[in-house]
Amino acid sequence: MKFQDWPYERPDLEAFGKRFKELLRRLEDAATADDANEAFEAINAARVSVSSMFAIARIRHTIDTTDPFYKEEQSFIDDHSPVYQGLINDYYKALVASGHRGALEERWGRQLFATAELGLKTFDPSIVEELKEENRKSSEYVKLVASARIDFDGEERTLSQLAPFLQSTDRETRRRAADARYAFFEANEAIVDGIYDDLVKLRTRIARKLGYANFVELAYARMARTDYGPRQVAAFREQVLEHIVPVAQALGERRRARLGVDKLRYYDGLSFLTGNPTPKGGPDWIVARAKAMYAEMSPETDEFFRFLLDGGLMDLESKKGKRVGGYCSFIGSRKAPFIFSNFNGTAHDVDVLTHEAGHAFQAYLSRDFAETVPEYVHPTLDACEIHSMSMEFFAWPWMESFFEEDTDKYKFSHLSGALTFLPYGAAVDEFQHVVYERPELTPAERKAAWREIERKYCPGREYDDMPFLERGGYWHQQQHIFKSPFYYIDYALAQICALQYWQRANGDRAEAWDSFVRLCRAGGSDSFTGLVRLAGLRSPFEDGCVSSIVGDIAAWLNGIDDKAL
Numbered sequence: 001m002k003f004q005d006w007p008y009e010r011p012d013l014e015a016f017g018k019r020f021k022e023l024l025r026r027l028e029d030a031a032t033a034d035d036a037n038e039a040f041e042a043i044n045a046a047r048v049s050v051s052s053m054f055a056i057a058r059i060r061h062t063i064d065t066t067d068p069f070y071k072e073e074q075s076f077i078d079d080h081s082p083v084y085q086g087l088i089n090d091y092y093k094a095l096v097a098s099g100h101r102g103a104l105e106e107r108w109g110r111q112l113f114a115t116a117e118l119g120l121k122t123f124d125p126s127i128v129e130e131l132k133e134e135n136r137k138s139s140e141y142v143k144l145v146a147s148a149r150i151d152f153d154g155e156e157r158t159l160s161q162l163a164p165f166l167q168s169t170d171r172e173t174r175r176r177a178a179d180a181r182y183a184f185f186e187a188n189e190a191i192v193d194g195i196y197d198d199l200v201k202l203r204t205r206i207a208r209k210l211g212y213a214n215f216v217e218l219a220y221a222r223m224a225r226t227d228y229g230p231r232q233v234a235a236f237r238e239q240v241l242e243h244i245v246p247v248a249q250a251l252g253e254r255r256r257a258r259l260g261v262d263k264l265r266y267y268d269g270l271s272f273l274t275g276n277p278t279p280k281g282g283p284d285w286i287v288a289r290a291k292a293m294y295a296e297m298s299p300e301t302d303e304f305f306r307f308l309l310d311g312g313l314m315d316l317e318s319k320k321g322k323r324v325g326g327y328c329s330f331i332g333s334r335k336a337p338f339i340f341s342n343f344n345g346t347a348h349d350v351d352v353l354t355h356e357a358g359h360a361f362q363a364y365l366s367r368d369f370a371e372t373v374p375e376y377v378h379p380t381l382d383a384c385e386i387h388s389m390s391m392e393f394f395a396w397p398w399m400e401s402f403f404e405e406d407t408d409k410y411k412f413s414h415l416s417g418a419l420t421f422l423p424y425g426a427a428v429d430e431f432q433h434v435v436y437e438r439p440e441l442t443p444a445e446r447k448a449a450w451r452e453i454e455r456k457y458c459p460g461r462e463y464d465d466m467p468f469l470e471r472g473g474y475w476h477q478q479q480h481i482f483k484s485p486f487y488y489i490d491y492a493l494a495q496i497c498a499l500q501y502w503q504r505a506n507g508d509r510a511e512a513w514d515s516f517v518r519l520c521r522a523g524g525s526d527s528f529t530g531l532v533r534l535a536g537l538r539s540p541f542e543d544g545c546v547s548s549i550v551g552d553i554a555a556w557l558n559g560i561d562d563k564a565l
Helices: 013-028 033-063 068-097 101-108 110-122 127-148 157-166 171-187 188-207 215-222 230-259 283-297 299-310 346-363 381-394 396-437 443-457 479-483 488-506 509-522 528-534 544-558
Strands: 150-152 155-157 314-317 327-331 336-343
Touching: 013 033, 013 068, 013 127, 033 068, 033 101, 033 327, 033 336, 033 396, 068 101, 068 127, 068 479, 101 110, 101 544, 110 230, 127 188, 127 479, 150 157, 150 188, 155 157, 157 171, 157 336, 171 188, 171 381, 188 215, 188 396, 188 479, 215 396, 230 396, 230 443, 230 488, 230 544, 283 314, 283 346, 299 336, 299 346, 327 346, 336 346, 336 443, 346 381, 346 509, 381 396, 381 488, 381 509, 381 528, 396 488, 396 509, 396 544, 488 509, 509 528
Parallel strands: 314 336
Antiparallel strands: 150 155, 327 336
């Protein structure tokens, strides 16, 4: 049976709550360790029934945000997931207070209890209404962006469908496409500012109710960062500023020279005058080549990708009403990952089938945790992004099957893009620290703060001919800032780890792949730094880690005659 045919039924949360509380009493009253473990397993099996229905509804809503049935189901989830979270919070209380904690910890690992202890600091029944409102506000932003209908070259297009024009070899076409994109955001500037202002104030109020000085501390707890905090992240950003920003600037200058322009402007997303690398076929052609690639890569990836295809577990093409972006979800009752994206005819289409497939591959290898320890299906998001970004590099030997004569162009763009992304990722993170440490800032002051930070990390960005961007509006299009605060730095941390895999695969690919599979199988059974150690990688927080990878990458890029591409 394929995903589209899977039955969906709105969970009866009242009945679930009663059953769940009965199971909690069994855990609390357990006379022996075996009794406690039986209750533990029953609780987690019950959780999966609800979380799986939530996942199915969310996926179907994002595939078509105009579908009235799943729009209503998403509203139900927004309103009731805080109640569900409250029950999980009660479970965590019982778990950490159990008289059989030692035996449970020995069987299921310390990480579950560290996660539970931190989770207890993120919830209290007094914030349920605020959590519902936070969900509603986040969904309001997503629906607004998904609603974009932009008339361009005689056709109505979504933001995703506009993307190929932003990479046109004709500079005037790029400018018109960029102007059309930012005209949408500028027209909705006051609305987006209002949504974010509400979210900042709301999240600050939640944090203070829970006893935190500001939302930053709560956000780190929500992200289950058990082994590092803002101080370590700030030090990492300094490494990026010192070692990556100069390299990124040099790469920007090389791109300017390749394009033959006086300076790079907001509409110059093109990398090569001959055109950015593109896959040489449509969606079905790309999927067929991805199937062949994963069949050759390893027995594990072959089995995994066939599972996705057989189950209809991908929705890849862009269409009206579909949420922008891409993600990987997981349906625990089916032990199945799901890939969502918006193909648009650019290299992004191939990146989806490596990046999101990296997430999905990890979840597939960890799927048996679904009904035992759901917390272990995925690690924390910082570690999750190691899987996705590393898979992009492990797929390099097969890129010729997608890009043909553009393969060298793709690899140069991909590797240089991995570096030039890091300063932007650091900028997004620093911006959020400023915003939530100073929640009293006005929307105009926030945008001014963004522009100052942007100049620091991305000094080549000049917007003298785009007032909306010059006053600091660029971040309005970054969904993570609205939906998943403080998530974005995870991409940067993981990129450093993925680039280590690029280095290792160039030396001993078999050893690097074995390490990667070991990391994926571990799921979320350890913290970020613990998983990094398990894989034999250097922690991005370690002094000298960032500088240790820059040399090899810069040398590879400098060895390419990019003007000939």
